[in-house]
Amino acid sequence: MQKKKIVLKAYENLEFLNSSEARILRILAEFLEPQKEFKKRRIIDTIVFFGSARLKSQRDAVAELNKFKTINPKTTPKFAEELRKAEHQVDMSKYYEDAVELSRRLTEWAMSLKTFARRFTICTGGGPGIMEAANKGAKLAGGYSIGLNISIPFEQYINKYVPPELSFEFHYFFMRKFWFAYLAKCLVVFPGGFGTMDEFFEIVTLLQTKKIKKKMLLVVYDEKYWKSIINLNGLVENGVINKSDLNILNFCNTVDEAFTAIVSHFDKYYLAKKDPGIIEPGLIW
Numbered sequence: 001m002q003k004k005k006i007v008l009k010a011y012e013n014l015e016f017l018n019s020s021e022a023r024i025l026r027i028l029a030e031f032l033e034p035q036k037e038f039k040k041r042r043i044i045d046t047i048v049f050f051g052s053a054r055l056k057s058q059r060d061a062v063a064e065l066n067k068f069k070t071i072n073p074k075t076t077p078k079f080a081e082e083l084r085k086a087e088h089q090v091d092m093s094k095y096y097e098d099a100v101e102l103s104r105r106l107t108e109w110a111m112s113l114k115t116f117a118r119r120f121t122i123c124t125g126g127g128p129g130i131m132e133a134a135n136k137g138a139k140l141a142g143g144y145s146i147g148l149n150i151s152i153p154f155e156q157y158i159n160k161y162v163p164p165e166l167s168f169e170f171h172y173f174f175m176r177k178f179w180f181a182y183l184a185k186c187l188v189v190f191p192g193g194f195g196t197m198d199e200f201f202e203i204v205t206l207l208q209t210k211k212i213k214k215k216m217l218l219v220v221y222d223e224k225y226w227k228s229i230i231n232l233n234g235l236v237e238n239g240v241i242n243k244s245d246l247n248i249l250n251f252c253n254t255v256d257e258a259f260t261a262i263v264s265h266f267d268k269y270y271l272a273k274k275d276p277g278i279i280e281p282g283l284i285w
Contacts, residue, residue, distance in 0.1 A: 004051035029061060030175040034148075034168050038183070042116070043164070045270070046123040046146065046183040047106055047262065049099060050199045051190030051221075057095025057100075061086075061093040095190050095222070096133045102188065102255045103145070104139025111143050113271070120185065120266065121146060126158045129192045137159035149175050160276060177202060186217040186262050186268055191225045205277075207248050208241075215269040219258050 016022055056064070065086040073079040103122050110120040110261050122138040123133035126147025138145035139161045147162030150170050170176040181203060189200045206212040222228055235241045252258040
C-alpha cells in the first residue's frame with residue numbers, strides 16, 4: 001500500500017514562512033499581533049520613553065564603582081580609565097532614577113482618570129537602561145506598561161518589569177517604530193546614544209513635515225545634555241532648519257517639569273468629553 005504523502009499548508013510551512021518570499025507576511029504579523037493585544041486590553045494611547053540601554057540604576061552603578069575598592073591599580077591595566085567610567089555611570093544613574101519616578105507618577109495619574117479605555121500607557125523598547133526604568137516605574141504604580149523589544153546581537157533583552165502579555169519581539173525596526181509612533185500622545189527622550197537619536201529624529205522629522213498630525217508632545221529630558229550632544233542652534237545658523245522648528249522640542253530638566261508639561265498637554269488636548277477613550281468605547285479602534 002502506497003504511503004500517503006503529507007503536504008503542509010503554506011501557513012504551516014516554516015521553511016516558506018522564513019523565506020524572503022514570505023517577508024510581507026512576517027511584516028504583517030508584526031502589525032497584527034500587537035494590535036490584537038492592544039485592542040483586547042483597551043489600550044488606545046501611550047507615553048513612550050526613549051533613552052540609553054546602557055544606563056544603570058543608582059544601586060547597580062554604585063555597586064560597580066565599589067568593586068574598584070578591591071582592585072590593585074598597579075596590577076590592573078587601564079585602572080584609571082575604567083574607574084573614571086564607573087564614576088561617570090554613577091552620575092548618569094540619575095536619569096534612570098528620574099525615569100522611574102516620572103513613569104510612576106504618570107501611571108498613577110493615568111490610573112486615576114475616569115475613562116473606559118486604558119489611557120496613556122507607558123511604552124518602551126522593552127530593554128535595559130532607561131527602558132527598564134520606565135517599565136519599572138509603571139509597575140511600582142501598580143499599572144501596565146508595554147515593551148516593544150527588538151532582536152539584535154547585543155544589549156537588548158526584555159526586562160522583568162514588562163508583563164508577558166504586553167511583551168513583543170520585533171525583527172523589523174520600522175514596524176517597531178510604527179508602534180512607537182502610532183499610539184503615542186507623548187514621547188519623552190532621555191539621554192542616549194545612536195539608537196535613541198535615531199528614534200528621536202525620526203519623530204522630529206515626522207512632526208516637522210506634518211506627517212504626524214495629532215497633538216503629540218515631544219519632551220526632551222535635560223537640555224544641558226542634549227545641547228552638548230547636538231548643536232541645534234548650528235542647524236538654524238546654517239539655514240538647514242527654521243528657527244521655529246525648534247519649537248517641536250520641549251526641554252524639561254526635572255521630573256516635576258516633565259510631569260506638569262505632560263499632564264497639562266493631555267488636559268488641554270485629550271481629556272475633553274468628546275474624547276472616544278472616555279465615553280465611546282466603540283470608537284477606540
